[in-house]
Amino acid sequence: MRRLLGLLVLLLLLAPAQAMAARLALVIGIDSYESLSPLDRAVGDARAMAQRLGELGFGVTEVLNPNRRDLSLAITAFRQSLKPGDMAFVHYSGHGVEINGRNLLLPRDMPLPTMGAEDFLISESIDLNDLMTRIAESGATVRIFVIDACRNNPFPERGVRGVGGVGGLAITTPPNGTFVLYSAGFRQTALDRLNADDMASTSVYTRVLLEQLAVPGASISDVARGVRGKVAALAESVGHQQSPAYYDELNQEVVLSPEPAAKSVAGDTAPAVAEAFEVARQINSVDGWQVFLQAYGKGFHADMARVALRDLLARSVEPTRVSATPEGGLVASFTVPLKGKIVDWALQFSFTTECEADHRIIVTSASGNAINVMDRGLKRCSGTPVTFTGGADGPRDFAGTEASGEWRFTMWDLDKNNHTGTLNAVSLRLVVRNDDITTEQTIALTGLPAAVPSPL
Incomplete structure (x- = not known):
């Protein structure tokens, strides 16, 4: 009994500190380019990712087909919303290009440059390293970036062939505390679809990533490894080489979809449940009943705890x-x-x-x-x-x-x-x-x- 009381009190004391750390996500998808070749699934990737991150407890800001100004404003607002200790998740689907070792993300209104106009291209795009540095400066403890911009060079037309590489993005060194997932490896390009019959609204990489993110108990490193193996096998089945890269500079293990907490208190025996229920009943607070239900989510005592919680909630709201x-x-x-x-x-x-x-x-x-x-x-x-x-x-x-x-x-x-x-x-x-x-x-x-x- 004393051990259970101590655990409940400890959890209640820790609850305010844990609530201060938020999970926030910025999800960007760009299909409708004004001067560059349009994409088919970048917006679909973003929408599906926003939904999955919301299911994982993230507060999501979704930005679709932004121009340069709107994209910059969205990044600034997201940076300002982050507090020290938060978890930040940034997803980008759209055109990207590598210039002299710099990975650049291209907004909707990116103009078509002429050959040798690398400086202009850099000034009109979002530098990935600069973006990662800005997010790191927020103090967010964990920063995860998903970059699905490893498509073909968007500047193959005559007169601009010298701008950018042949395709794919360059190796990058993220700041400490950052995990970066790319949809393809160094100098590789990513498949939008497997074949002409593939009518999915997401790219090959994103649909596999969405599946892996939902695996309970999987760390972000486990997710990245699982995605790499499955995407590589799918790409090889159609004669394409695509082995998604990832760069791990995290200082801790990060799990986005935790294991069910039904057995978080030692022993699910009937006496233990009854004792924990009695402690929660004596405390009779919203926090106390929530802690009990996190530990014992099924059975008669859980049903009674929900009844008690509903009754308490009906009486616990302060006057307006x-x-x-x-x-x-x-x-x-x-x-x-x-x-x-x-x-x-x-x-x-x-x-x-x-x-x-x-x-x-x-x-x-x-x-x-x-x-x-x-x-x-x-x-x-x-x-x-x-x-x-x-x-x-x-x-x-x-x-x-x-x-x-x-x-x-x-x-x-x-x-x-x-x-x-x-x-x-x-x-x-x-x-x-x-x-x-x-x-x-x-x-x-x-x-x-x-x-x-x-x-x-």
Whole structure:
């Protein structure tokens, strides 16, 4: 009993520190090049990778077909979002070229240079080594880069044949704490498809990588080795040489898909489960029940723990703080106690107006992600309920981000008139996964109805 109590207390003490370390990903895919030959599967690679990383608990920023300015802005924003101790994952699918030993990633609006215009090409592209250095400077402890740009030289046309190598990318030395996966080896090119009958939306390399990333307990080194063997065999079956390279400069073993935690407490005997359940019952906190379910996820005690957790969640939400914003809007702040990554969400609200359409509503999660759920109004009147759904059927901005902490529901009236409307009700439903335990919570905001301040 004493040992179990000590373990639960230790886990509870460690939980806040672990929550501070985030998994964040930047996923880039470019098909629609303006001057270079278009690609068929780079965007498909990016979309599939973004979905898989979200399933692995990453907060994902997906950037499709960016020009040079948008790509630079996305990289800067991602760099600024990283904190010391975080895990950063960067995936790039698109054209790349090697110039004098420098690996360059090419944006959508990369112009077609003339022969000998290497300096111009370098200035208009993203240098991979510079990108890795910038991410390392964030203090993120683990940085993983997937570079699927090992295609043919995109400058084979007459007049530019001297720009870039014959294909593939060069050997690189990543900063300490970095793991880099390439879709092909040094001077090799990567297959987009195996043959004319291959209609998959992803490249050969990415579809194998997606499969390996989901293997429970596999380290990133195991993933890279598994991908190399399978891709090489597939490429050889169609007479192509492609042996994906990887460079490991990590200082620790990194597992992206952990083993199920059903046996994390020593012994799954009935007395041990009963004793652990009694400790969790005496603590009776959201953290305590989540720790118990991580250790014992099945059986009668697990079912009872879920009942206790649902009951506690229904009573553990702090009262909503409703106030006016400095800009003249209405803000309702509330706390979500449930720890874990969001896998699905839905928002329902109603407000009363006299058919006035010009309102704006923004919901901001505890991690700072914001969704504009209404802009310039919905052309509806008199408190019509409106539901916004996340996950696969709606905006994905909250998927993969931490649920616990303070959220904000902010509403502005955009018209300078006498009637501004009244916010009547707001409820937020969250489905959260903590390790392999999924929990649902619905929060109804208190302190409503409330009038939206007039901008006059």
